[in-house]
Amino acid sequence: MELLKNRIIKDGTEIGSEIVKVDSFLNHQLDIGLFKALAKEFYCRFGHLGINKILTIEASGIAVATITSMYFDLAPVVFAKKTLPNTMNDEYYTADIKSFTKGTVSTAVVAKKFLSADDKVLIVDDFLAHGQAAKGLASMVEEAGGTVCGIATVIEKEFQGGGKMLREMGYNVSSLAIIEKIEDGQIYFKN
Amino acid sequence: MELLKNRIIKDGTEIGSEIVKVDSFLNHQLDIGLFKALAKEFYCRFGHLGINKILTIEASGIAVATITSMYFDLAPVVFAKKTLPNTMNDEYYTADIKSFTKGTVSTAVVAKKFLSADDKVLIVDDFLAHGQAAKGLASMVEEAGGTVCGIATVIEKEFQGGGKMLREMGYNVSSLAIIEKIEDGQIYFKN
Numbered sequence: 329m330e331l332l333k334n335r336i337i338k339d340g341t342e343i344g345s346e347i348v349k350v351d352s353f354l355n356h357q358l359d360i361g362l363f364k365a366l367a368k369e370f371y372c373r374f375g376h377l378g379i380n381k382i383l384t385i386e387a388s389g390i391a392v393a394t395i396t397s398m399y400f401d402l403a404p405v406v407f408a409k410k411t412l413p414n415t416m417n418d419e420y421y422t423a424d425i426k427s428f429t430k431g432t433v434s435t436a437v438v439a440k441k442f443l444s445a446d447d448k449v450l451i452v453d454d455f456l457a458h459g460q461a462a463k464g465l466a467s468m469v470e471e472a473g474g475t476v477c478g479i480a481t482v483i484e485k486e487f488q489g490g491g492k493m494l495r496e497m498g499y500n501v502s503s504l505a506i507i508e509k510i511e512d513g514q515i516y517f518k519n
Numbered sequence: 520m521e522l523l524k525n526r527i528i529k530d531g532t533e534i535g536s537e538i539v540k541v542d543s544f545l546n547h548q549l550d551i552g553l554f555k556a557l558a559k560e561f562y563c564r565f566g567h568l569g570i571n572k573i574l575t576i577e578a579s580g581i582a583v584a585t586i587t588s589m590y591f592d593l594a595p596v597v598f599a600k601k602t603l604p605n606t607m608n609d610e611y612y613t614a615d616i617k618s619f620t621k622g623t624v625s626t627a628v629v630a631k632k633f634l635s636a637d638d639k640v641l642i643v644d645d646f647l648a649h650g651q652a653a654k655g656l657a658s659m660v661e662e663a664g665g666t667v668c669g670i671a672t673v674i675e676k677e678f679q680g681g682g683k684m685l686r687e688m689g690y691n692v693s694s695l696a697i698i699e700k701i702e703d704g705q706i707y708f709k710n
Binding site for chain 1: 534542543547548549550551552554555577578581582584585586588589593594595596597598600602608621629630632633
């Protein structure tokens with residue numbers, strides 16, 4: 329998606345060879361006009377699949393998922409939590425998710441009542457790096473007997489292998505900008 | 520706001536006399552159609568104030584803030600983070616925020632470059648309880664020289680005193696449903 333690539337080039341900052349910082353429009357300050365364009369593109373790619381639920385994980389996936397819902401007939405958004413709130417006295421699905429960026433393992437939690445066998449789910453996130461979050465979310469959908477119709481991410485860092493892993497597992501993964509590598513302060517996109 | 524009160528009565532669950540659980544539509548699974556109605560009402564209450572930025576805090580404030588932006592000419596949304604990501608090598612504003620629900624103190628962080636003296640800010644959150652989050656966010660706006668035009672919350676638990684405190688501090692606080700008390704499994708709203 330050219331609009332997004334151009335924005336990453338214009339406003340993104342690369343940190344070393346692993347991290348592209350897009351906090352001015354994607355995950356700290358949010359450009360909601362851009363988000364609308366991203367969500368519309370997700371609809372073009374996944375809109376024919378009968379999706380009836382959007383699943384993401386806190387925190388920065390929530391905004392993308394929320395706007396995406398507006399293009400998917402207001403399908404309910406469910407976001408996995410990374411801590412168990414003390415108001416959550418339900419049964420829940422869990423998945424351990426390793427964050428390579430933060431160097432931590434967290435447990436993602438979704439109350440069982442919000443995933444079911446009738447769900448045709450689009451998993452949405454801002455970044456796809458090592459693929460741990462998407463893999464964990466997909467496992468919860470499947471544990472509930474639901475269907476993962478697609479994994480929609482804004483920026484995929486191909487060199488970290490998560491997209492390859494998820495595609496080899498059979499998932500329908502689509503990312504709006506795919507970064508092949510970051511080298512000498514330059515971001516190289518896949519065509 | 521009747522629509523919201525009715526939804527709380529229909530789908531909310533009270534836990535003891537302090538907590539109302541609204542995870543089926545507001546802060547775990549999200550009813551985006553309802554969110555649109557909430558955001559439209561925020562516009563009715565705050566739309567005349569020249570607001571050019573929406574500020575919230577992760578995680579459950581993000582969805583409300585995102586939809587609210589759509590009714591405020593796509594004003595940028597900034598969400599305070601509760602942990603310092605390792606990609607955040609900027610200067611930042613911080614505020615300590617005590618969560619009475621979780622029994623923890625966390626530090627909210629906003630990069631300085633995303634708040635300025637030109638900002639006319641609407642602070643948005645899902646809940647207003649003891650008011651610590653809103654107070655912390657407001658302090659960061661003011662440290663940047665910006666103006667807090669309003670504090671917009673979906674559900675205020677009046678009996679926990681945060682709204683009173685913030686109004687006495689001079690803030691323009693408006694909540695779409697105000698709960699006076701929870702008693703014997705019944706939720707009592709303020710008129």
